[in-house]
Amino acid sequence: MKQKKLILLLLIVFALVANLSLTRADNLNTWIKPTGLYGGEINDVKFSPNFANDKTVFAGGPEGVYVSYDGGSNWNALIFTGGEGVTSIALSSNFATDHTLIAGSKNGVYISNNAGSSWSSFQKGAPSAYIIDVESNANGDYFALSFDGFFTEKKPTEDHWSVIQTFQTIVPNTFAVVDNSVYVGCEMGTIYKVNLLDDTKESIASNLTEGAISSISVKENEVVISTYDDGVFISSNGKNFSHELQGNKLSSVIISTEGNIYALETYGGVKVKKGSFWQDLPINISSTNISFALAPDFNTSNTMIIASYEYGIIKSNDLKMLSASNNGITNVNVSSIGFSKQYKDNTTIYLGTLLNGLYISKNGGKSFVNTNNMQLHQITSITELSTGSLAAGTFGEGIWVSNDNGTSFVQAEILKTDSISFVEEASSGVVVVGTKNDGLYLTNLQFKNATKAKDLWSIDTNISALRTYGENIFTGTSGGSLYLSSDNGKTFKEVANNAFWGLAITGLAISPNYSTDGAILVGTAGGEFLSRDKGIHFKPIYDLGTTWADGCAFSPNFVTDSTAVVGAWGYIYVTSNNFMSFNNIYSNISNRYITQVALTPDFSYGKSGSIIVLTSSGGIFNLAQSLPIVVKMTIGKTGMDVNGKFIPTDTAPVIKNSRTLVPIRFISDAFGANVEWNDKEKKVSVMLDHHEIVLYIGKATAYVDGKEMQIDPTNSKVVPEIINNRTYVPVRFISEGFNAKIEWNDTLKEVTITLGGAQ
16 A cells, blocks of 8 residues: 555656646747738727727727828737727727727726727726727727627716616616717617716617617718618608618718718628718628728728738728728638648648638748638638648638649539538548548548448438548547547447437547557547557546647657647647646637647757647737746856756856846857857957847947847947957847847846746
8 A cells, every 4th residue: 555655756746847847838828920821800990089090990899909100001910908809899989198098808898008008907886897888989988888888978077987877677788978978779760868967868769670779870960770670760950761772781880070871791892881872892802891980080080990700801992992991900800721742841730710702821831822712701721732732621612722832722523512521632533532421431532432431320421520540540530439440431430339429529639640659639629548458448548638629730740749639719738748747838828719739840848849729800910939048147257047957168258337248159059059250350250040230349239130239328338249259248238139139137146037938
C-alpha cells in the first residue's frame, strides 16, 4: 500500500512539474489577427456630428468597436471591454469637444470619454443589461432600450439611469428620439409614443404587420416605419399610416434632411423615395443588411454606410455604387481551412468563408487576399488535392473545383444539391466526401462518379468529422457514431463501442504516428476522448471534463513534441506532455465562437509554425510558435545568460554617461543577427530579419532601415565606443531597433533583453 501511495505521489508531482513547464511556454500566447481578411458582422454605424470636418465614423459588432477617420474607407479596432460585443452606438451631440460615446451590449451600457480609446461600465440605475438600442439627443441625454422592455434615460445632470417606461407585455425592437418625444417600435406592428416631459406613453398604431418593426425615422410631423416583413408605413401626422413597398423585407429606414425616404432591404439594396416614386439603389454584394446611416453632410457628400452581416461595412459616396469598405475590420465568418500539399515550400493557406468567398495566404497566415471567387456560395470545406486542384464543398450546392489556384471554379458533376461537410483525399486517388444530409460518398480526383459508402447506419446522414491516414478513413457523425475503413473505403466498421453514442462528434484528429502509436483524439458535445489502440477503446480526458470540443489536432511533430490542441468556446487547451496535463491558452481571443483549430504543417511546439483558430464571426487568430530569446548580462561581470544557459564572454557590460553599453558581437550572436565591421569608416552594421541598424563609433546618430535617428535624444554623449578591442553599443537603442524588450534591475545591476515571443 505504501509503495502504491509513493508511486501515486510521484505521478502527481511529475504532472505538476510538467504543467508548470507547460504554463511557462504558454504564457507566450498573444494571438494575432492576419491582415487582409476584412468583412463580417457589423450591427450599427454612427457618424460624428462633426463629420464634415473630422470624417469620423464608428462601427460596432460582436467583436467590439471600430473607428474610421477617413469617412469609412479604413478602420481601426478599438479595445472594447464590454465582453459581449456591441449592439448599438450613440455619440454625444458635443462629440467634437467632449469625445464621448456610449455602446450598448448584451452585457450593459459602456461609455468612453476619449473617442473609444478606453471604456468603463455605464450601468448605474439600469435594471437590465441586455441592451438592443442606444441613442442620444441634442440636449445631452442618453437613452437605452433593453431586450426585456425597459426604456431608460440618463440626463447630463445625473449620474444614473432612470426608467421612463416599460414594454413588457409586448416585445420592443427599436426607438427614435425627436425633441421631447420617443417613438418605440414593437412586435406585431405596434408603435408607442413616449412624452419625455411627463414620461407617459400612448399607442399610435397597432397591428400594422404580423411581424416586427425594424426601425423608425421621424422628421417634423412625418413618421416612417420600416418592418421586417411588409415594407414601410408612412404618416404625415403621426397617427394615420399609409402602406408602401408591401411585402418587402426591410431592416432600416431614414428620412433625409431633404425629405427623401431611404429604406434598406434586408436582402437586396436600398429603396429611395423622391416625391411620389420609389427608385432602386442596388448592392452588388450578396449581403444581409442590418442597419445603415447617412452622413450629417449627406446632402453634399452623398455618403451612406451600411452595416451588414457578411460584409461588415458597405459604403457609397455617390448613391450609384455600393461596395465593401472593410479595410481594418477583421470580423469574417470563417468556415474551413486547407493547407497546400507543398506548404513547407510555399507556405500557402486556403480559407473558406460563408458568403465572403475564398481567401488565400502565401506567407503562412500573416496576411490573406480575397480571390473574389465563391462569394455567392457558402463554403463549408476547402481542400487542395494531390493534382493541385482546389475542391470547395458548399452548403446545398455540392462541390466546386478550381484548376487555376482559386482564380475560377466550376461545379462538379456529382452531388450538385448536397450540403458538403468535408472533402478529404485518401490514398490511390480516392476522395472521400462527407455530406450534412446524405451520409458518406467515395469518388475520384476528377469528381466524375460518386459511390455511397457501405456499412454506415441509415440514420447517420450528417457527417460531422472526417480524417484520412493512408488507406485508413475515419468518419464521425452528429449522432456519435465513429466508423473506420482500413481498405480505402471499400468497407467500414463502427468502432469505439458506442463511447460517444448520442453525442455529436465535433472534433477528430489522428496521430501522425498512428501506425505505431494508434492514437485517435475525438472531441464531442460532452467531452474529449483518447484512444491509443486504433479506436478499439476510448477513455475520457478527465482534465477537460465535459467541455464541448470545437475541433482538435495533433502536432505534425507529435512523436517529438507530444503536443495536441483542443478548441472550445472560451478555451484553447494544449498539452505538450502526451496528454498528461493541459493548459488553457485562450488569452486575447474574445467574444468568438470557435469552430475549428488547426496546426500548420511546419508546426513544432514552441519552435515553429502556428496554431490557427477559426471563429464564426471574428475571422481567424494565429499564435506563432517561436520562443523568445532572453539575454541577461550584469554590469562589470563577464558571461551572459541566454535562455537559462550560461555563455562565457571575455568582456562585460559597462555604464558610461548614465547609460548601459554592451558588446554588440555577443548580443548579436545571441539574437542570430549578422554583424559587419567597416574599419575605414568605423562603422558597424547589424542585420536581423530584413532589418538593418548602422552605427558609427563616436557618433550620436545612427540609421535604422536607412532612416537617420538620434541614439539618445536626451543625451548626445551616448555613442558607440571601442572598449578593450570590442565594439560597445547603447543597449536600449540596439534592442528597441529590433523590437526587443529591455528591463533593468538596479539592485542586481542586471540588464535583460527579450527578443520575440509575447512580451
